[in-house]
Amino acid sequence: MKLRFLVVSLLALCLVLAGCSGSGDSSKDSKSSNDSHQTSSHKDKKDDKDKKDKNDENALQIAAAASLTDASKDLEKEFKKDHKDANITFNYGGSGALRQQIEKGAPTDVIMSANTKDVDMLKDKDKAHDTYNYAKNKLVLIGDKDGNYSSVKDLKKGDKLAVGEAKSVPAGKYAEKYLKANNLYDQVKPNLVYAKDVRQVLNYVKKGNAQLGYVYKTDLAQDQKNSDSNVKEINEAKLDKPITYEAGATSDKKLAKEWMDFLKSDKAKEILKKYEFEA
Structure with missing residues (x-):
């Protein structure tokens, strides 16, 4: 009788120990799975952030006078020969209207005006720098x-x-x-x-x-x-002063300065002359 009781007790103890062991393994597996998921999620977020930063770095938003609509397309093509990843967006309009948009905080990296007044006004408010008179018109x-x-x-x-x-x-x-x-x-x-x-x-x-x-x-x-x-x-219409076009960087983005440097190049001047500008 005592022997049977002892055998039953030992079997019960074995079952309890086995259950505890299984629960511990399951808990470890669950924790390991959660840790792996969190690591993967963190990596995905980091990759998304890196991708966004890269896209922002390659984005160039240019506010351009309406009279540049055709010439700007050729300027973009030439610029992208040395800046293949550049994503350039043009916003065309009257120079005064473009200046007002920038003053109100519109995201812009460069302004290409059909005068000097609007760029100078932005410069006086520390909203434009690296300015350059890039063309003349009639x-x-x-x-x-x-x-x-x-x-x-x-x-x-x-x-x-x-x-x-x-x-x-x-x-x-x-x-x-x-x-x-x-x-x-x-x-x-x-x-x-x-x-x-x-x-x-x-x-x-x-x-x-x-x-x-x-x-x-x-x-x-x-x-x-x-x-x-x-x-x-x-x-x-004979004017007392020539019509001078001025441009300026309106952000500190590296690509904005590189566009301003590009406007001073012989290639850019050739393109502007092709469209009857004096450059």
Whole structure:
């Protein structure tokens, strides 16, 4: 009897010990699995952060005057020959509007303005540096190629003269200065219709929404190259100062400085000259 009791007790003890051992192994396995999962998750987060940092490093956001729409594409291609990983994004518009966006905190690495005023204003507020005058342009009066206008003096009642908004579009400001300097502004004021940039002025004239318009010589030249243009140059608006384009870095990103250095290169100047800019 005692022997049977002893055997049963020993069997029960063995079962208890086996259960405890199994529980311990399971706990170890679970802890090991959790540790492995946490390590993998941490590595994934680190990889994602490294990838984001790399993408940010290669991103270049450029605010560019609308008159650079065509030339900028060739500038980008040339720049990427030595910066293959660069991801360049252009934001086109009137120079004044672009400056205001930067002042309000819009993420931008470089501004390429169609004047010097807006870049200088950013520089005065420590929002631009490494500035450079990279091109010059001319202002011209355009009209329908079959039209018989030879001057804004020929505008009749109901005719439209398209110009850029003087507050935000340098070409509009240049046009206003020219008209006032030549005592023409009051005469044509009833005919004025305003546009957000020079490309819109060009489109107004092309579509017949305006009989005449003031645009940059480069915009007209590109339109005549790209299509069977129905627009012609009537005359050049002679200004007291040349139209100078200025650029500046608006971030401390390495790629921004490299773009500014690139604008000073012979290759960049060749491209700008191809699009009728003086560089």
